[in-house]
Amino acid sequence: MVTVATEADGIQIQDITARAGVFSQEEIECVGELWEEYRDLGAEQCGYHFIVDRDGSQVLGFACYGRRDLTDGVFDLFWIAVDPSARRGGVGRGLLTASEDAVRKMGGRMLIAETSGTAHYEFTRKFYLNMGYAAEASIKDFYSMGDDLAIFVKRL
Secondary structure (H helix, E strand, O other): OEEEOOHHHHHHHHHHHHHOOOOOHHHHHHHHHHHHHHHHHOHHHHOOEEEEEEEOOEEEEEEEEEEOOOOOOEEEEEEEEEOHHHOOOOHHHHHHHHHHHHHHHOOOOEEEEEEEOOHHHHHHHHHHHHOOOEEEEEEEEEEEOOEEEEEEEEEO
């Protein structure tokens, strides 16, 4: 069931991020920093909204989204990750759909998802396309040489 993340979910969120197999150490630490802001300040003050899909007390995956600064009704999907043992079971789809629903309720008209253009992220790019996102733009060598930024957009 997808719900708002609670303080007790933090350890599992960070564990899922570390075990996802695609994130660098810097990215793993970034999720930890965003989580700390969310936990300490709350979503409204820090701007990061965390949701989790959980089965009992086990977190199967999480998403983090928030308003894009200096825009009218545009939100970013900052993170989405699923526990490797729960992949291909609809967890990612449920988290993304719940994020979109929440963004709509907050007056959002667009959700942007950014990811890497490397082969390692091919499944992620296909996931966004299958979920109705448009491949809006690509910036060559954005993250590093040979690692493009792929930008996906869904108009809500």
